Amino acid sequence: MSAANGSVVELVEHAPGTSVPLPDAVGRAIAASRIVDAAPDAYAPGRWVLRAGSKVGAVRVDVPDSAPVTVRITPKVPVARLFFLLGYSLDPRGWRDGEVEVAEHRDLLPALAHAVERQVDRALKPGLLQGYLATEDSSLVVRGRVREAEQIRRRFGAALPVEIAYDEFTTDIAENRILRAAVDRLLRLPGVPRDVRRRLLHQRSRLVGVTPLVRGQELPAWHPTRLNSRYHQALHLARAVLDGSSAEHTAGGLRVDGFLFNMNKLFEDFVTLALREEFRGGDHLVRLQDSHHLDEAARIRMKPDLVVYGSGGRTPRAVVDAKYKAEKRDGYPDADLYQMLAYCTALGLPRGHLVYAKGNAPHTAHRVRYAGIFIHQHALDLDQRPPLLLNDIRAIARQVIVGPCV
Known part of the structure; x- marks a missing residue:
């Protein structure tokens, strides 16, 4: 077209x-x-x-x-469902379905731009958040503390100007810089609808006094607190925009500029974080991407997506790997089974669990000959309402610990 x-x-x-x-x-x-x-x-x-x-x-x-x-x-997943996976992965305990407004947009980028603009508008409506910013400056007036080492190095004993450091109460803080960077990024992307672009320009005018980030510059760090609570959802979405902008680069006259989500990573993040939430507060310790070795010489490294340990945190109790693949008529890829068998063997576990995005049946299991190891394959239907999807996660969590009937 x-x-x-x-x-x-x-x-x-x-x-x-x-x-x-x-x-x-x-x-x-x-x-x-x-x-x-x-x-x-x-x-x-x-x-x-x-x-x-x-x-x-x-x-x-x-x-x-x-x-x-x-x-x-x-x-393939409806945009509304994708945003639930994204939102939950960004903030499992603070996200609620329906907080991201995608309006009538069915395409990913217009929906994302609309959602970010609405969240930024909600965050900025009471006014820009202010905070203290550590500042170093040269001044004719002493303010804050004198940087004695810098005064000697730069001024060679002269009394003025004075090298000082102080905390300035300003709107030019990390939270506002991240929001501005996301708005600026969306305004450069192809495919943002005209009405959404107009509203994004309005949000940028609100943030005009905030220092823009230079392309390639590392994002400033922020920490969720009670004071910046109205910014939380906007910041999470802004981070998703900025993390998904890796397609932008130039090389030899070629320019590729855009926004991409990696569904493999999104599905893996959702499954592992949702399972971790199910085990939270119980007798088990969960570690994500925990490093282990297949061989005794510790030369062959492996990193399962999720390992469940006993209360002491030393003995593995279960291992889970998430695979964003749909089962075909001839079944799931055999390579996944071989990988899980290696995990179970190295961790000394009798069972391993693979979680897929969709399958022909919600659960199937294979018993490995001569080893007695069971490899379970679970299928999640992502095209269902979030409460039902989380119920399926809860059922998988029970099977991971108790063990399904086979």
Whole structure:
């Protein structure tokens, strides 16, 4: 499909490849960016076959002497469900379904831009948050404390100006800088609707006195407190925008600018954090991405997504790995079973659990010959209301500890 500022290619996450007409330079650029799988169409010169994987969102590819091409990748999960997974992963105990407003937008980027703008508006409506910012300066008036070492090094004994350090009460704090960075980022992305862009410009005007972040600069740290509680959801969404902007880069005249979610990571984060919440306050200790070794020489490292330990935190009780894959007619990939068998063997566990995004049955199990190890495969249906999805997580948590009937 063509657009005023170039062409637009519409893809669906993990769908079969689509043949589209593209200049070779653009096709090679898309292939090099690794946003989607791209290869020349063997049966049609001048066309490329594009296939989306687990990354969803929108990116624009600019190549010298060619019209820009925007690639939009639609998630299989409804946008409202995706935002629940995202919100829960960002803040499992503070997020409630329905707090993210996506309006009528069905595409990911417009929905995200709308949601961020609404949350920023809600956060800023009472006025910009203020806080103390540590400041170092040269001044003719003593304020705060004198930086004696700097005074000697820079002024060679002169009395004025004075090198001082003080805490300034200002709106130019980490929370406001992060919100401004997210708003600025969204205003640069392709595919933000005009009405949402207009509202984002209004939010940026509210933040005009806040120092903008330089591209590539590390985000300032912030910590949730009672004083900044009205900012929490806006900051979580802003961080998602800024973390998902990794597709932006330039190399050899090529520019790729956009926003992408990695559904593999999003699903893994949701499953592991939701399971950790189920075990919170109980007799078990949960560690995510805990490092272990397969061999006695400790040369082969492995990092299961989640390991449950006994109350002492030393003895493994269960191991879980999340896989964002749907079961096909011939079953799940065998490689997942081999990986889980290695985890169970190295950790000395009789059972291991694999959690998938969707399957033909909610649960199946395999007993390994001569080892007596059971490998359980659980399937989560993400296209259901959040309370039902969390109920399924709760059921998996019970099976992880008690053990399902096989």
